[in-house]
Amino acid sequence: MPLVPARQILDEARKGGYGVGAYNVNNMEQIQAIMDAAQKTQSPVIIQASRGALQYTNFVYLKHLMMAAVEDNPDIPISVHLDHGNNLESVKKAIDLGFTSVMIDGSLMEDGKTVASYEYNVNVTKEVVEYAHQFGVSVEGELGTLGGIEDGVGSGEVHLTEPDQAVEFMAETGVDFLALAIGTSHGAYKFQETPTLAMDIITDVRQRMPEVALVMHGSSSVPQELVAEVNRYGGALKKAMGVPIESIQEAIKRGISKINVDTDGRLVVTGTIRRIFAEKPEEFDPRKYLGPAREALSELIASKMRDFGTAGHARDYDPLSLEDMKAFYGV
Numbered sequence: 001m002p003l004v005p006a007r008q009i010l011d012e013a014r015k016g017g018y019g020v021g022a023y024n025v026n027n028m029e030q031i032q033a034i035m036d037a038a039q040k041t042q043s044p045v046i047i048q049a050s051r052g053a054l055q056y057t058n059f060v061y062l063k064h065l066m067m068a069a070v071e072d073n074p075d076i077p078i079s080v081h082l083d084h085g086n087n088l089e090s091v092k093k094a095i096d097l098g099f100t101s102v103m104i105d106g107s108l109m110e111d112g113k114t115v116a117s118y119e120y121n122v123n124v125t126k127e128v129v130e131y132a133h134q135f136g137v138s139v140e141g142e143l144g145t146l147g148g149i150e151d152g153v154g155s156g157e158v159h160l161t162e163p164d165q166a167v168e169f170m171a172e173t174g175v176d177f178l179a180l181a182i183g184t185s186h187g188a189y190k191f192q193e194t195p196t197l198a199m200d201i202i203t204d205v206r207q208r209m210p211e212v213a214l215v216m217h218g219s220s221s222v223p224q225e226l227v228a229e230v231n232r233y234g235g236a237l238k239k240a241m242g243v244p245i246e247s248i249q250e251a252i253k254r255g256i257s258k259i260n261v262d263t264d265g266r267l268v269v270t271g272t273i274r275r276i277f278a279e280k281p282e283e284f285d286p287r288k289y290l291g292p293a294r295e296a297l298s299e300l301i302a303s304k305m306r307d308f309g310t311a312g313h314a315r316d317y318d319p320l321s322l323e324d325m326k327a328f329y330g331v
């Protein structure tokens with residue numbers, strides 16, 4: 001199976017009433033863990049790279065790791081997605097690398113920190129949609145801002161999405177799917193207690209735009225046992241709470257199709273490596289701690305694929321090509 005446009009994966013998820021996780025990747029072990037989990041659970045999957053990940057891997061290494069995932073898993077629908085593109089340049093670079101999906105986050109200015117005006121968001125998103133659709137590449141936009149900062153992205157200010165504006169934004173930009181701000185937050189230190197999310201926003205937007213797939217960022221659950229494991233073996237993470245899995249399932253029921261998860265993977269990898277360093281201080285073969293970390297990450301992601309309802313949907317449909325998508329967009 002070639003790379004699949006995210007638009008198809010998410011439209012199928014929307015129609016099927018399940019969620020698809022978008023998991024961040026930076027290195028080989030993470031990609032292998034995600035693909036192992038997708039195989040085990042027979043799940044379609046979105047692997048996504050932040051601008052930080054692309055820089056860390058000097059672009060070309062990540063590109064080939066992603067393509068290796070496709071070659072090694074011909075029976076799984078995989079979309080390769082740019083997370084939080086900040087301008088047309090970053091989107092162009094991702095499309096040149098072979099990504100089948102990009103996000104343009106026009107809710108923030110190019111610095112990824114300053115909250116942008118609605119007009120700015122519409123203009124930059126429209127520009128990206130026009131460019132990306134020429135190649136059949138799917139586009140995610142964002143309206144409203146999340147709390148928290150991750151990979152240098154985030155203003156720290158929360159502005160919830162206004163459903164009226166979401167309808168207007170979709171009409172003006174033509175994005176394929178839309179990230180809503182419903183009170184989640186990027187990074188590990190999301191909340192001090194279980195958050196109350198503005199679930200009504202999802203229901204409201206879904207009712208007004210039943211055909212549009214919706215996205216939830218900052219959706220790690222920050223399981224307390226993972227935080228405890230890191231701290232038990234010498235870590236110093238502060239008290240942190242994420243979005244409980246029940247809330248994510250509720251959000252999926254109300255209309256969320258794409259769920260972004262990064263922090264939980266970081267936690268399980270760190271906890272596993274710390275435990276092995278503590279228990280086997282004589283070990284110095286990186287495979288002996290990166291291997292178990294990869295396995296633990298795969299377990300974690302497989303459980304998310306089951307919880308989100310993605311499991312078992314890998315063979316539901318024949319993949320569309322980017323050429324098919326060009327015809328769909330009429331370009």
Ligand SMILES: [Zn+2]
Pocket residue numbers: 084186217218260
């Ligand atoms: Zn995000």
